[in-house]
Amino acid sequence: MRGMMRCYRVFTGPFYRLCVLVLLPLAVLLFPAAVPIMRDYFLFAMFAMTIYTAYEVFMDSWAFGGIARREGQLEYVKSSARGLMVVKKSLLGNLFRQALTPALILLLYGFICRSQIEAAEYSIDIYIGILDLYLIGSFFVTAGTTAVRFMDGVALSMGASTLCVWLVLFTAVGAMNLPWLTLCVAAPLCVAAGFGSVWLIMRRVKESYYDKKD
Amino acid sequence: METSAAIEVSGLRKTYKGFALDIPECRIPKGFATALIGENGAGKTTLLNVLAGIRLDYKGTIRYFDGQETNVEQVKERLGYTGPGSYFLPNWSIAQVEEISGLLFDTFDAERYHRLCAELGIGDGDRKKKVQSLSDGNRMKLTLATVLARETECLLMDEPASPLDPLMRDKLCEMIRTYLEEGDGERSVFFSTHNISDMENVTDYCMIMEHGNIVEEGFVEDLKEKYILVKGETADAAKAKEILYSFAANQYGFEGICLTERLDALAGMDIVTEVPSLFQISVAVMRANTKLTFSQGGVE
Numbered sequence: 001m002r003g004m005m006r007c008y009r010v011f012t013g014p015f016y017r018l019c020v021l022v023l024l025p026l027a028v029l030l031f032p033a034a035v036p037i038m039r040d041y042f043l044f045a046m047f048a049m050t051i052y053t054a055y056e057v058f059m060d061s062w063a064f065g066g067i068a069r070r071e072g073q074l075e076y077v078k079s080s081a082r083g084l085m086v087v088k089k090s091l092l093g094n095l096f097r098q099a100l101t102p103a104l105i106l107l108l109y110g111f112i113c114r115s116q117i118e119a120a121e122y123s124i125d126i127y128i129g130i131l132d133l134y135l136i137g138s139f140f141v142t143a144g145t146t147a148v149r150f151m152d153g154v155a156l157s158m159g160a161s162t163l164c165v166w167l168v169l170f171t172a173v174g175a176m177n178l179p180w181l182t183l184c185v186a187a188p189l190c191v192a193a194g195f196g197s198v199w200l201i202m203r204r205v206k207e208s209y210y211d212k213k214d
Numbered sequence: 215m216e217t218s219a220a221i222e223v224s225g226l227r228k229t230y231k232g233f234a235l236d237i238p239e240c241r242i243p244k245g246f247a248t249a250l251i252g253e254n255g256a257g258k259t260t261l262l263n264v265l266a267g268i269r270l271d272y273k274g275t276i277r278y279f280d281g282q283e284t285n286v287e288q289v290k291e292r293l294g295y296t297g298p299g300s301y302f303l304p305n306w307s308i309a310q311v312e313e314i315s316g317l318l319f320d321t322f323d324a325e326r327y328h329r330l331c332a333e334l335g336i337g338d339g340d341r342k343k344k345v346q347s348l349s350d351g352n353r354m355k356l357t358l359a360t361v362l363a364r365e366t367e368c369l370l371m372d373e374p375a376s377p378l379d380p381l382m383r384d385k386l387c388e389m390i391r392t393y394l395e396e397g398d399g400e401r402s403v404f405f406s407t408h409n410i411s412d413m414e415n416v417t418d419y420c421m422i423m424e425h426g427n428i429v430e431e432g433f434v435e436d437l438k439e440k441y442i443l444v445k446g447e448t449a450d451a452a453k454a455k456e457i458l459y460s461f462a463a464n465q466y467g468f469e470g471i472c473l474t475e476r477l478d479a480l481a482g483m484d485i486v487t488e489v490p491s492l493f494q495i496s497v498a499v500m501r502a503n504t505k506l507t508f509s510q511g512g513v514e
Contacts, residue, residue, distance in 0.1 A: 010313045013305065062305055073300040076311075076360070078268050080318035081290040210271040211230045 007086050008093025012063040021097075024055050025105050029112075041117050044109055045130040046172060049137030052102045054165045057144030061157035064094070068149040068204040078209065087205055091198045098141060099194070102134055128179040135186035136171050139193050140164045146197040150204075217243040218280050220368045220402035221265055226274035228260060235260050235272070235426040242368075244280070245399040246433075247390055247416050250406040251496045252423030253504060258406040259297075261423070262372045265404070266295035279367060291320060294361035297372045301357055304346035308337045308356065311345070315360050327363035334359060334385075350377035362389065369393065371405035375413055383409060387416040410493040422496055424503035434492055441495045444472045446485040454480060460498035471498035 009017070028048050032038040038047050066073055067087070077083040110117060144164035148157050175182040223240040235257045242248050252258050263269040265276060267286030278289045286293075302311060308331065315322040330336075334355040337343035345353060354377045361369060369390075375383045390403050407413045414434070421431040432440065446454055451468040455461045457479045458470035471490055472480065490498075 007317065010310065010317055011303075013307060013310060065305065067303070073303050075268060075295075075297050075299075075301045076357075077314070077318065079266055079290060079293070079295040081287045082318055086314070086317050209269060211269070 004089045004093040004096070007089035008097065010086070011090035012094070016059060016062045020056065020059060020101065024051075025101060028052065028105055029109060032109075039113065039116065041110065041113065041120070041122065042126055042130060045106055045133045048105050048109070049102060049133045049172070050165055050168055052105070053137050053141050053144065053168045054161050056098065056101075056141045057148060057164045058157050058161035060145040060148045061151070061154065064091070064145070064149050064201075065157065066149065066152040068146075068201045069152060074205065074208070084202070084205065088198065088202050091201055095142075095194050095198060098145070099138060102137060106130065106134060125179050128183055129176065132175055132179055132182040132186055133172055135183070135190045136175065137168050139186060139190045140168045140171075142190070142193040142197050146200060149201055217241075217245065219277070220244040220279065221404070222277040222281060223265075224275045224277075226261075226264065226272060226276070228264060228269070228272040230260075233257070233260075233426060235264070237261070237274075237426075237428055240421070240428055240431075242402060242404050243419050244402050245394065245397070246418035247394060247403040247405070248419040248421060249410070249413055249417040249492075250404065250421050250423060251408075251410055251500075252406075253500055253506075256423040257426040258423055259372050260426075262295070262297070262370050262404070262406060266290075266293060266297075266370045268295065268297075292367045294364060294366035294369045295371075296354075296357045296361050296369070296374055298354070298376065301353070302345045304344065306345050307342050308345075309341040311356060311360060312341075315363070319364050321365035322360075323363050323365075327359055330359035330362055331356070334382075351379060351382065354378060355382065358386070358389065362393065367397070367401055369401075369403045369405070371403065373406050373408065375405075375407055375409040380412065383412045387413065390416045410496050411491070414492045417492060420492060420496070422499045424500060425505075429503050430495075430499045437492070437495050438489050440474055441471050441490050441498065442474045442477060443469070443488040443490040443494060444477075444480060444485050445469045445488070446480075446483050450480075450483040450485070454483065454485075460501050471495060 028051050031047065031051075032044055038044050074083070074087070077087060080086075141164065144160050147160050151157065151160070175186075219241040221242040223237055226235065226237040226240070228235040233255070250258050250261065260269065264272050267290055275284060276286065277284050278286070279292065283289050306314070312324055312327050315327065316324060331341075332339070336352055336355050336359060337348065345356070348356065354374060358374065375386055378386060390405075394401055394403060405413070417434055419431070419433050420437060421428050423429065430437070441459065444454070444458060445467060447467050448463070448465065451463045454468055454470065455463075457476055458472050461468060461470040463469075471494060477487070
């Protein structure tokens with residue numbers, strides 16, 4: 001775990017980490033203070049996962065953008081026998097961090113507003129719905145960041161980010177009436193997408209050691 | 215001169231989109247600086263990438279450090295590779311390059327890295343400066359700083375002088391000389407270059423490549439004995455053209471490189487001979503093997 005987080009820290013810059021670990025989660029948590037309607041836990045979860053998707057997909061280009069392009073930009077890393085291991089560990093570290101950040105945002109907000117939540121007497125379906133929102137958001141963040149890693153350029157990252165936000169919203173609204181089914185589908189999909197993303201990126205990095213076949 | 219080999223290549227073949235790298239045998243001598251010279255597209259970068267273990271799709275055998283090892287993954291710690299273009303991730307800062315170097319290589323020395331960055335004026339002391347904001351020259355200096363901050367036995371450098379200004383090229387030559395001297399015969403440098411004139415004073419051994427093959431190689435002093443620069447009168451130009459390895463003529467006379475063993479064929483002509491520079495030898499050999507056409511001279 002320590003090696004993984006060290007590799008993650010090395011690949012990402014301090015400003016990127018400050019944004020994704022502190023500033024943006026804090027902005028998301030403080031937003032309901034300015035917009036009272038967002039204080040409803042479910043609505044807050046919808047808002048939080050949408051904003052989280054937007055900034056996470058866009059900002060991934062700051063750390064890992066273009067890493068899966070055949071033209072690589074990883075010659076220095078590849079010149080080391082440990083290069084592939086460092087890349088893989090940094091991707092896994094980022095995956096772990098991406099899973100943890102929105103979970104902490106939602107749990108922290110739940111803790112801060114626990115009295116309100118108790119008073120609202122939400123049904124179990126609402127809590128499952130919030131979990132679904134977390135999984136849907138995480139799935140599209142994984143898909144979006146994977147796509148960004150094949151691209152080079154701010155405009156493409158913004159486009160991917162915007163598309164992912166709309167996909168999260170449409171999927172979340174569509175899944176609202178089937179929280180338990182969504183949970184059963186989204187949970188394994190999310191896990192598969194996460195590890196599948198790392199596998200795909202690593203495959204591309206390994207392929208960059210070979211010339212493209214016609 | 216019998217020398218041990220930093221790297222030995224046997225039966226190296228690599229084909230890619232109509233290009234074929236074909237080197238039956240090649241030895242990079244240990245303890246010396248070897249220049250790899252060739253036209254654009256000759257295969258220099260491909261060869262360096264294969265030797266550095268960045269390209270793995272090839273046939274043949276490569277032996278490192280007097281044949282001790284054939285698996286490049288086992289020797290990457292002892293090799294220092296520098297390349298042009300996409301070497302670092304563009305959003306990395308100078309400080310991040312230091313951090314990742316510590317992760318990638320056991321012998322990376324952060325203090326030496328700081329000293330080299332200061333010595334080479336990289337980023338004007340601003341360690342938060344990103345690679346993408348550095349000029350090509352500063353990016354190459356950063357590449358040199360990372361590789362020289364490690365304990366290595368062989369540097370593989372792909373056109374290290376190209377983006378550098380003349381003063382920095384001189385500094386690069388000084389750094390290569392210091393690297394070899396400190397190695398006491400155990401370190402080697404293998405670099406490709408188009409800046410033959412600038413790099414000649416640090417070059418001990420030379421390989422000239424054309425179309426994926428090594429067409430000439432040898433110690434520079436031996437090549438300067440093998441080839442000779444001949445200058446003569448216009449009247450003898452036509453006859454000299456058939457003998458010279460490379461040939462150029464104007465209204466005042468002709469000039470060309472000749473194999474020393476063929477100098478006798480020029481007997482009777484009013485000529486002067488000079489020791490050619492490595493640049494002149496390289497151009498002559500490349501002209502003899504190129505597919506480019508020239509308006510005058512060249513070997514028929």
